[in-house]
Amino acid sequence: MLTYKAPLRDMKFLINDVFDFQTHYKDLDNGSNADPETVDMILQGMADFSENVLAPLYKKADAEGCHFDNGEVTTPEGFKEAYDQFIEGGWHGISYPEEYGGMNLPMSLNLIKAEMIGTANWPWSMYPGLSTGCINTLMQYGDETQKNTYLPKLIEGTWAGTMCLTEPQCGTDLGQVKSKAVPQDDGSYQLSGTKIFISSGEHDLTENIVHIVLARLPDAPEGTRGISLFIVPKFLPDAQGEIGERNGVTCGSIEHKMGISSSATCVLNFDAATAYLIGEPNKGLKAMFTFMNTARIGTGIEGLAHTELSFQNALPYAKERRSMRALSGTKDPDKAADAIIHHADVRRMLLTQKAFAEGGRSMIYHAARYADKMAQGITRGDDAEFEKWDDKLGFYTPIIKGFLTELGIEAAKHGQQIYGGHGYIKEWGMELIARDARIATLYEGTTGVQALDLLGRKVILQSRGKIIRDYTSSIMKWCGEYALDKDMRKFVWALTKLCAEWNTLTVRLMLMARKDREIISAASDDFLMYSGYVMMGYHWARMAAVAYDKLENGGTESPEFYTAKTQTAEFYFDKILPRTSGHAESMVAPSESMTAMDIDSFAFLD
Amino acid sequence: MLTYKAPLRDMKFLINDVFDFQTHYKDLDNGSNADPETVDMILQGMADFSENVLAPLYKKADAEGCHFDNGEVTTPEGFKEAYDQFIEGGWHGISYPEEYGGMNLPMSLNLIKAEMIGTANWPWSMYPGLSTGCINTLMQYGDETQKNTYLPKLIEGTWAGTMCLTEPQCGTDLGQVKSKAVPQDDGSYQLSGTKIFISSGEHDLTENIVHIVLARLPDAPEGTRGISLFIVPKFLPDAQGEIGERNGVTCGSIEHKMGISSSATCVLNFDAATAYLIGEPNKGLKAMFTFMNTARIGTGIEGLAHTELSFQNALPYAKERRSMRALSGTKDPDKAADAIIHHADVRRMLLTQKAFAEGGRSMIYHAARYADKMAQGITRGDDAEFEKWDDKLGFYTPIIKGFLTELGIEAAKHGQQIYGGHGYIKEWGMELIARDARIATLYEGTTGVQALDLLGRKVILQSRGKIIRDYTSSIMKWCGEYALDKDMRKFVWALTKLCAEWNTLTVRLMLMARKDREIISAASDDFLMYSGYVMMGYHWARMAAVAYDKLENGGTESPEFYTAKTQTAEFYFDKILPRTSGHAESMVAPSESMTAMDIDSFAFLD
Structure with a gap:
């Protein structure tokens, strides 16, 4: 189906x-x-x-x-x-x-x-x-x-x-x-x-x-x-x-x-x-x-792929399946019940899928431009050029691989959820997407490996936090251009705040790591997911800026397309980006919360 | 296996x-x-x-x-x-x-x-x-x-x-x-x-x-x-x-x-x-x-069951499988690599499973005492007694069913993740736990149904927030007894803060719902998960209090067991409870973020 x-x-x-x-x-x-x-x-x-x-x-x-x-x-x-x-x-x-x-x-x-x-x-x-x-x-x-x-x-x-x-x-x-x-x-x-x-x-x-x-x-x-x-x-x-x-x-x-x-x-x-x-x-x-970056971006695409496929197949079902009436009032009065797409909670799941798919695609297309330059280094046989762009790509790789594949699993789960019990039945195929999506956080380096590569290797060991300073300063510079824009204001201020927090967290983790090496492993998953959500937020803000520009300056055949972009950006900032709060709090918990327990005390089953 | x-x-x-x-x-x-x-x-x-x-x-x-x-x-x-x-x-x-x-x-x-x-x-x-x-x-x-x-x-x-x-x-x-x-x-x-x-x-x-x-x-x-x-x-x-x-x-x-x-x-x-x-x-x-409560608690047990089974089978693998050296220094110097249980990120996953299993069990055992009274009402043929206890149980039901089954899916995912690629292979069985766990959020009312039952029916319609006021006041009263206890202090202050926030959020949602009925659906999933995390936090605090008491007043044969309880409680408060922040922020986002989009604008595929 x-x-x-x-x-x-x-x-x-x-x-x-x-x-x-x-x-x-x-x-x-x-x-x-x-x-x-x-x-x-x-x-x-x-x-x-x-x-x-x-x-x-x-x-x-x-x-x-x-x-x-x-x-x-x-x-x-x-x-x-x-x-x-x-x-x-x-x-x-x-x-x-x-x-x-x-x-x-x-x-x-x-x-x-x-x-x-x-x-x-x-x-x-x-x-x-x-x-x-x-x-x-x-x-x-x-x-x-x-x-x-x-x-x-x-x-x-x-x-x-x-x-x-x-x-x-x-x-x-x-x-x-x-x-x-x-x-x-x-x-x-x-x-x-x-x-x-x-x-x-x-x-x-x-x-x-x-x-x-x-x-x-x-x-x-x-x-x-x-x-x-x-x-x-x-x-x-x-x-x-x-x-x-x-x-x-x-x-x-x-x-x-x-x-x-x-x-x-x-x-x-x-x-x-x-x-x-x-x-x-x-x-x-x-x-x-050296070419792990390419392979891992290829696997990051799997996260996008299963998100997109689940979304495309959940959407028509949500428009056809009828259950109950919308809380805000009957939407399809001549039918026995309203289509489930009229329930805000169903829309939440669909929009989460949509935001992940389009946001993830933007992240991959961005990285793809670095991949072009890196590949050019190889074709030219220019090792220095290759390494320069491979390094740049190296920041995006663990995020695209680790974060987008985790989102792929979540999105496939939403797709099943929208189908209710039918989401569990092979006939409909939504369960197949969920089963296939599941591999992506395991191969080409588990999420844990990506997380450690990002925080331990790229952020702390190789750059002493500079990679985050550079990236966030480029975001903040971009944000500055929109600080007074009435449409963009809410996005750029939220992002600016997150950029500041991202730097603070990075510094805090580096300081903690001086005395507590295990904090790098303990915090890595939260840091990866935090980084992913902020990066995707930046991409949504950029897409919103383009969409507002198209809408305001006319000349577009499909205003609906651009309006949907701005609405999805709002959804992302309202309902997804708050997840960064929990990751921020959790990542600075001392590693002792994880390391204190004696190996023999995890379970008492005898 | x-x-x-x-x-x-x-x-x-x-x-x-x-x-x-x-x-x-x-x-x-x-x-x-x-x-x-x-x-x-x-x-x-x-x-x-x-x-x-x-x-x-x-x-x-x-x-x-x-x-x-x-x-x-x-x-x-x-x-x-x-x-x-x-x-x-x-x-x-x-x-x-x-x-x-x-x-x-x-x-x-x-x-x-x-x-x-x-x-x-x-x-x-x-x-x-x-x-x-x-x-x-x-x-x-x-x-x-x-x-x-x-x-x-x-x-x-x-x-x-x-x-x-x-x-x-x-x-x-x-x-x-x-x-x-x-x-x-x-x-x-x-x-x-x-x-x-x-x-x-x-x-x-x-x-x-x-x-x-x-x-x-x-x-x-x-x-x-x-x-x-x-x-x-x-x-x-x-x-x-x-x-x-x-x-x-x-x-x-x-x-x-x-x-x-x-x-x-x-x-x-x-x-x-x-x-x-x-x-x-x-x-x-x-x-x-009327007996949906019993059936739903039965399904909530599935969340616990798959969490426990995944944990029990991930733990020995984490002790046996060797990969890399712990960041804090070599743990098994005579082996080619350290057991993966020495990596904080692996411990994070194991402890998440353990915290969910033992916390979930506590929630179910608590509800089981209400179920005893409810069943007694049936056996006695006393409808009023049945209804009184069925009502009390009715607050726990959507949380136990909705929240614990979502955790079951997450826990089974961690179990696979700990196995790396082997977590995807049928031979090991971790993927079976994940496939079986998946049904639990779909049948006996999806998570969305539980969430709406909790926020729309039980909290707002039936009690105008009183059910949350009553429950949080009982938590706060309990917390008051430990406010000066050096071991328990951190738990009870964190819980007290959350109880205040839980009430504030409930009131805010009720006010919003006056003008915006769809907010109840829009916020319901966040409200359910938030409620679940706070409730489980209360159970972990109670278990920790008992454990500290046993440890301090001696007479116990297995101090390791009680020490592990206090450590798991710390883990839960440090690494899991922060998730409430994101849900708190997200739940009060206006429903417009979800309802604004035109049905035909979700996708542009033609």
Whole structure:
């Protein structure tokens, strides 16, 4: 029963009205490729494909799941046909260089594309999505031979890629990786070990799968300083670059999961598999972390995707389902009851979804512009430029990943709630969105990992709070321009107050951390969520400013669209932003509230 | 992999130390039956049964689900054997009168029992649970013949019962019920219609199923004033009171759901089924609502159950799983990494679960004492006494149901989060708890329904705020006793401040509602959650007071237990109670933030 329509109107509002992507593209080497006609073509093409090919497959594929038989994985009915259509249209490699067969469009268009295919059918979108991680690694760290061997196949999509990090004993703590790679006389390695939770680790969509694998060299130092990065193709490329001999990597089983059941999550067994080192020995983890930002923003998009899909499917139900009369008086007198959209509490849930979706999209589009610059650093081979923009992106990454995926779970829950009991029944599909949304705060670093990355690493360790000072001062500067504007006043004063508080809290936590290191972990989740709500508030204020401007200066065909923006901004400031208060109070509680309890005192069950 | 141990130590803390149930039982007609030995026997018996019979069936039964074949429903393997063992032990009817075969114990012991069987295996516990609803209806509204015919079978458990309210077009808004009952010459009725979402509507556990059905008489007024209540047994009782002729009610299908898959959720088709009127014509909805409190507290227990089960299974994993080093310094130097329980953020999640479970249990045990008095009113046939205690219970009901089930969802989410990626994998079972917990905010009235019941009905309409004034004044009086106590000071001052705020907010909302009726709906969810957090805070303060007293006055064998209570109370006040701030700010936002948007402006997708 689930349907999807790409929210092109909202996307164009951000691309044209809020962020003016055309001006931004002028600064990019490949920006001229992204002229308005091309952007429209990408938007419309991906909207059509997502709405008509991917969305109809989504729910049926969940019921079917992936099939595992003796090492082979078959994806659900229709997945292969959709994938073929996708790569035949050249959609897979739009943001990669032409020399490897791409369209050389800015990375931002790839992220915009990712939202559409991901909202229509998240599990399907993970197959091309994982390849992106593999391509990025090779783009940045592969040598010329490796690039020429793998990138054209990966970019056209006839080969797929994976990222093999997790092992049974470790996920986040990759210093515990045990997989071994033993050097061979021909310069290759023999890699052995077991990797788990490998998304797209085995499937029937492509003729070959290129695994990027973390493993240790025999003489590697212990811990994180002894991890190297390898390419392990399922089929070794032959002299012509086509698939040759089968390599020693096999899928041992696939996981049975709460959701995303049509995305194959594989146990991969590497048994003296032929492997090729990428980048420098023992520097694998650093390499892995440099494009972690992109991967995590990709997962942040999942939060947006499930929010949007749940909203789109809750809205028509709220207009059709009738129950009771509105407290403010009968709305549909000729019907047995009013549509539930007339109840303020139902509107609260719908508007929460709407505010999260449109606010989250704005945050992602903003970050996408940094991703464009970062990708340009890679394409140019300019490490300094790459690092400059990667650093800037690094502030947004944990917020977009950690915060938006948490909101995705909440939004999917509201969607079920609006359906009442029907929200729990498979037939309607709202429960599928909730099950699929649930993974997003677990993989690519849990919310706890994002929170610690934000507060511990980016805010305190790397910048001593400067990153918050800089960001809030840019918000306050923007606010200053609207301080006397009658429409914007309420937003900018609320934001200004929050900016001051955000700085105070940061300083307070830094001072506390001098004596109490554990406060960083204790406060991190509250700090992450607080940061997310304020950042989203800034985006809503900016969108409101644009909308008021459009409304006041006329010339717009759809005043309703802009009015809805200002109303959603008001809703966000009235009903969502107050959540910052609780997080602010809670984050400065001493870590002792958490650390005092003896391990054996958590439960007395004997 | 899921295990369950009944938290008997915590239960006895509430029964003996906090609430002194023995003194309370002295006031009850049937209280002398609940001597300490009997209470222990019930606790231990239900703990053994829950731990050893029910818990091992839980996860396997979810994978198997219920089977539907041509109108017949087969429950998962082991369910029937467990049910037989349960009723042979006489556990089903412990709180019902001896004249109908029960043990005539106070209702509170039935609720304590319900927590244990529900935590071990919620879907299984729904079969006897639904019977309870049917028994309560007959106890209060059945005539002597009806009672004598049905109660002995229902109380021994050889027959089961259901509640048939929902129809395809309506759940909450029962005024839209269409099922018809036509009077027959013999005083019976012929009932026709379709009921959906009927838990335990058909199954193989009992030889008969007694449906309590809402339907309309031919001359009934429209809406809620035209609903009557009927008994429709699956098999009509014969002259000897044993099962006779098959009645015209059949199961059309069972629902495929997100969770509780081993609880049969049925579509029931009534086709001129023989039905017997219970109570007065057209007064069915009132009858249904009088024991709604009991049913809703039963569902509130689900929030507690899933919180407890998730906590019990997250805790050992947090002690075993190793990742990174604690920020405050290495804790397990001889291991590759520290156990994750050493990270403050992981402790935050565990302590949140613990605080919700133990705080929720305290709230339920408190309400259980009112339920004892209410049940006594029914047994005595004293309507005034019943109503007095039902009214008192009515304040706690929406909070226990609405708030604790929301916490159950959050707690189950934390449990998954502590497991990282493994929290998403079926093998571990944490995702099952999350899927099962999800239903609790949807059935027996959604959270929105509870919120409106609390703020609109109980606080504003029925009491003009008095119910909050009374409750907060009792808290403040209690706080006054501890105002100078060095341990308790921080708790009681925080609570006192919140009590003042709670009253102010209530008055503000009442004033706003004079001009803006929709504010009641707009504010209701925030008001419900705010009320829940303050109420739970009061319970934590009371538990802390008892614990400090035990610690200071010695004579206790387990100071660790009481120390953990005070530490959990501190955690609750430091890290959970601040959530009230956001709800307080948000609830007084004008309803216009929600009502202003035009229905057609929620989305622009064309």
